[in-house]
Structures are given as C-alpha cells and as structure tokens.
Amino acid sequence: MSENPQPASPLTDRVAAAPRYSERLWVPLWWWIAGLVVVVLLAVEVNMGVRSLVKWVPFVLLTPLAAWALVWLSRVRVEVFDGIGGAPGELRAGRAHLPLDAIARVAVVPGTAKSAALGRQLDPAAYVEHRTWVKPMVLIVLDDPDDPTPYWLVSTRRPADLAAALTRT
Numbered sequence: 347m348s349e350n351p352q353p354a355s356p357l358t359d360r361v362a363a364a365p366r367y368s369e370r371l372w373v374p375l376w377w378w379i380a381g382l383v384v385v386v387l388l389a390v391e392v393n394m395g396v397r398s399l400v401k402w403v404p405f406v407l408l409t410p411l412a413a414w415a416l417v418w419l420s421r422v423r424v425e426v427f428d429g430i431g432g433a434p435g436e437l438r439a440g441r442a443h444l445p446l447d448a449i450a451r452v453a454v455v456p457g458t459a460k461s462a463a464l465g466r467q468l469d470p471a472a473y474v475e476h477r478t479w480v481k482p483m484v485l486i487v488l489d490d491p492d493d494p495t496p497y498w499l500v501s502t503r504r505p506a507d508l509a510a511a512l513t514r515t
Contacts, residue, residue: 367426367511381412426511439475450489454505457481
C-alpha cells in the first residue's frame, strides 16, 4: 500500500535543503536538573502515599514524562534557508514561514530591552516567537503592504548571526 505524499508549500519547494542558519531553542541545562529533582520528589511522595506500590515504578513512569515535557518545550527551531533558482530564501521560526524578500530591515533586541519590546512597545499585530529562557531577540520589520503583520520578534541565542543570515543576499 503506497502512501500519498503531503503537498509541500510553495515556499518550501523553492528553498535549499540545508539551512544557512539553524538554531534550536533548548531549555537551559538547569531546567533538566530541576526536572530530575521534581521527579525524585514526586516519586518519593507517591511511594509514601501508596505503600503497596513497587518503589521504582513512580521513578520509571515520571522520568520519561519530565524528559518529554522538557524536549517539548525545546521544540522550536529558527532557521534561514537560501532560495533555489532565483526564488527568495525563507525564515522559519517555529511553524511560521517568512520569505526573505519581505524583510525591510533587521535589528537586534538585547536581553536588557526585551521587556520593553514585549511590553508597551509591542504592536498587537506583530508575530512573536518568544521563549522566556532566551534573553536576546531579533526584530524583523516587514515590507509587505498586503500583510497586516508589521514586524516579527524572534527569540535567539545568537542574534548577530541570525541578523547577518537574514540580511545576506
């Protein structure tokens, strides 16, 4: 039985297979340590409450659950792809895609200015791909009159590299 391939988006068909910039927004290392501590505390609590349960069962059940939760929180990738055959490249932030020819300018938002960028200065129509554990961001101003989104704010640990990848032609 053959499977029907999923139709790809028009932008995805016109970009290179290997990104020129790629980053996964992993949770910090100390979150993994904190997750392990939470697993141990919960497993001990369950063992104290259910005396007939085998002692290792809560540890075995809770450890993969905590690991899954941390990997799920780290699922967001930020990637910049080159275009193929004269087609514009593409920025992918999470599940959103943006053609590079729609970008007017790019600015780095340092971690110290993040709360201002996400606070009163934030336009409600802006697209935000934000992770609290990643301090710096990149502001991507769009030049598309048909798009109601004025700009994107994307979390990144390497804002200068991302800005350079977005502005390189």
